[in-house]
Amino acid sequence: MTGEKSTGWRLNRQINLSVVVQLILLASLIIGSWINLQRQLDLLQHDVNMLLDGQKEFEQKLELLWCRSVSHEYRLRAIEKSPSEEDITEDMF
16 A cells, blocks of 8 residues: 555645745735824824814804894894984974
């Protein structure tokens, strides 16, 4: 039996050094890309938070302006509806 020829597949477990180097470089590129992506996402999150804060401030200022414009509108209507001093003196005579 030992003299018979083997017809099955044999797995060659030798790994070429260049393949190892290529795998290490590929892994380092993947890790580097992942780290860069995380950094970009952190910067984007910071920018979005800044935009949200700016939007809140803008909404507060806009609401204040709206309240002031309503107040001025009521004052203007009150002035237009109130009789002037000249009208009062004319009615008396």
